[in-house]
Amino acid sequence: MTETTERPGRLRRFHEKFLVEERVVPASAKRNLYLISIALVVGGLTAFLFIFDSVLEADDISAVDAPVERWLETGQTDWLTTVMTVIAFVFGPIVMPIIILVTTVTWGIVAKHAWRPLLLAGGMLLGVIIVQVLAPVIARERPPIGDMMLEIDHTSSFPSGHVMGVADFLFITTYLVFSRHRRPVITVLAFVVASGIVLLTAACRIYLGYHWATDALASIALSLVVLGIVIAVDTWRTVRVGTPSEVDASESTREEDGSVG
Template sequence: MAVDANENTRSRFRQKFVVEERYLPLESRRALYRAAAGLIAVGLAGFTVLLIGVLTHTGLEQLDTPVENWFDSLRSTDVTVFMIVLAFVFGPIGMPIIILIVTVLWLILAKHAWRPLVLAVGMVTGVILAQVLAPIVQHPRPPIGLMLAGPDTSFSFPSGHVLGVSDFFLITAFLLASRRREHRFTVAAFTVAVLAILLQVFSRLYLGYHYISDTTASMALSLIILGTVIAVDTHRTVRIPGEPVEGKHSQIERDGT
């Protein structure tokens, strides 16, 4: 009995790390690839335009100060407290904890580890991009006197807070909605993602730590990451009925968790 139990445990563990395979019509797979290509193209174009604007002080970068002044005019005690809490929850301290909890729980509950691992890799990619690009671009933050939660002298392009929130909510929305394939669920998931991103953008501008060019660049980068995730996930998991499958383990598109 003990031998059987150990063998069952090992079998479940092995299956956990077998990449799920799901069946979709050929046109659906092509649509996913088109969506991925479109997101990457839009993200690259948007980020390139924003980067050139920041480096040459043209384009959207010229709106940085007027937009910052407008957000400064909205400040009130209650809103400031809420925005500071939001910045902490989705900042460099709170966000890693959220990601760790979500990833670990998803790994435990899901039949396959593919999706939580994809989420983790997508998040790490965003962190690396933010850390590499900021010192290269060297875009200064708003004046320290405008910052409402302590001084920050690091460079601001792109916004790590906005990039982290964008990656987390957009990738999670895709990984959940792509398996359920229910229109209302997809709309709800991406609506929550967009609202969360916009709220974080508002927070960073309101608190005086970023300009509109910084936060918009982060959203553009997140589109690139999301498009890449969609392309990789589609290539690895989507199979056409009748198409040869990779390995012995496959599953119908609904996975439950």
């Protein structure tokens, strides 16, 4: 009986020390987090379906694909091609998984807490599954092989796994780090920087001749869906409504132990 009692006790202590990351917020803040998550899921899914329908019907927003590709081709230079090649390598299927692995493991070790690294890994895995399921089913052809500036790629084009991988990583990481920050302007600026890098990655894939503009846009829309799910799960799992004094005490504690960032 004693061993049975001690085992749940040890599991509970482990759970509270490494997996629970409670944060106390006003009721309005918790409600806003859920509203944001719903808006991201609904907005992202609506945008994706609109783009998908445009691609199928070859109308509406898909009309930008050829002009965008031609515009980027006219701006091709040796130095820009080198920059885009480096970006493609850093955010490609070889280096990007290493970055994700190092980030999650290092984060868990330094923070001595597993919740946010696990949530990041889970969000990334969800994004991979979505792309792996949708791309073969939709089976959209990539731009002509002659436009591809690196190796030839015969896989499906829609949505872009590269763009979605980068968007998932940057958006989820930005949320998990800066959503704990007391100054909303810092969070907004962080998302602006993350969005800029995502758009640069999208431009890179189009510039190098591997994707259409709508491939990238659809991937970003799906990433917003994934981000919305992550926010909802994080809010459900970690957020507790408290009194103003409890909120202040929780924020002070997180600042002291360095968990705000």
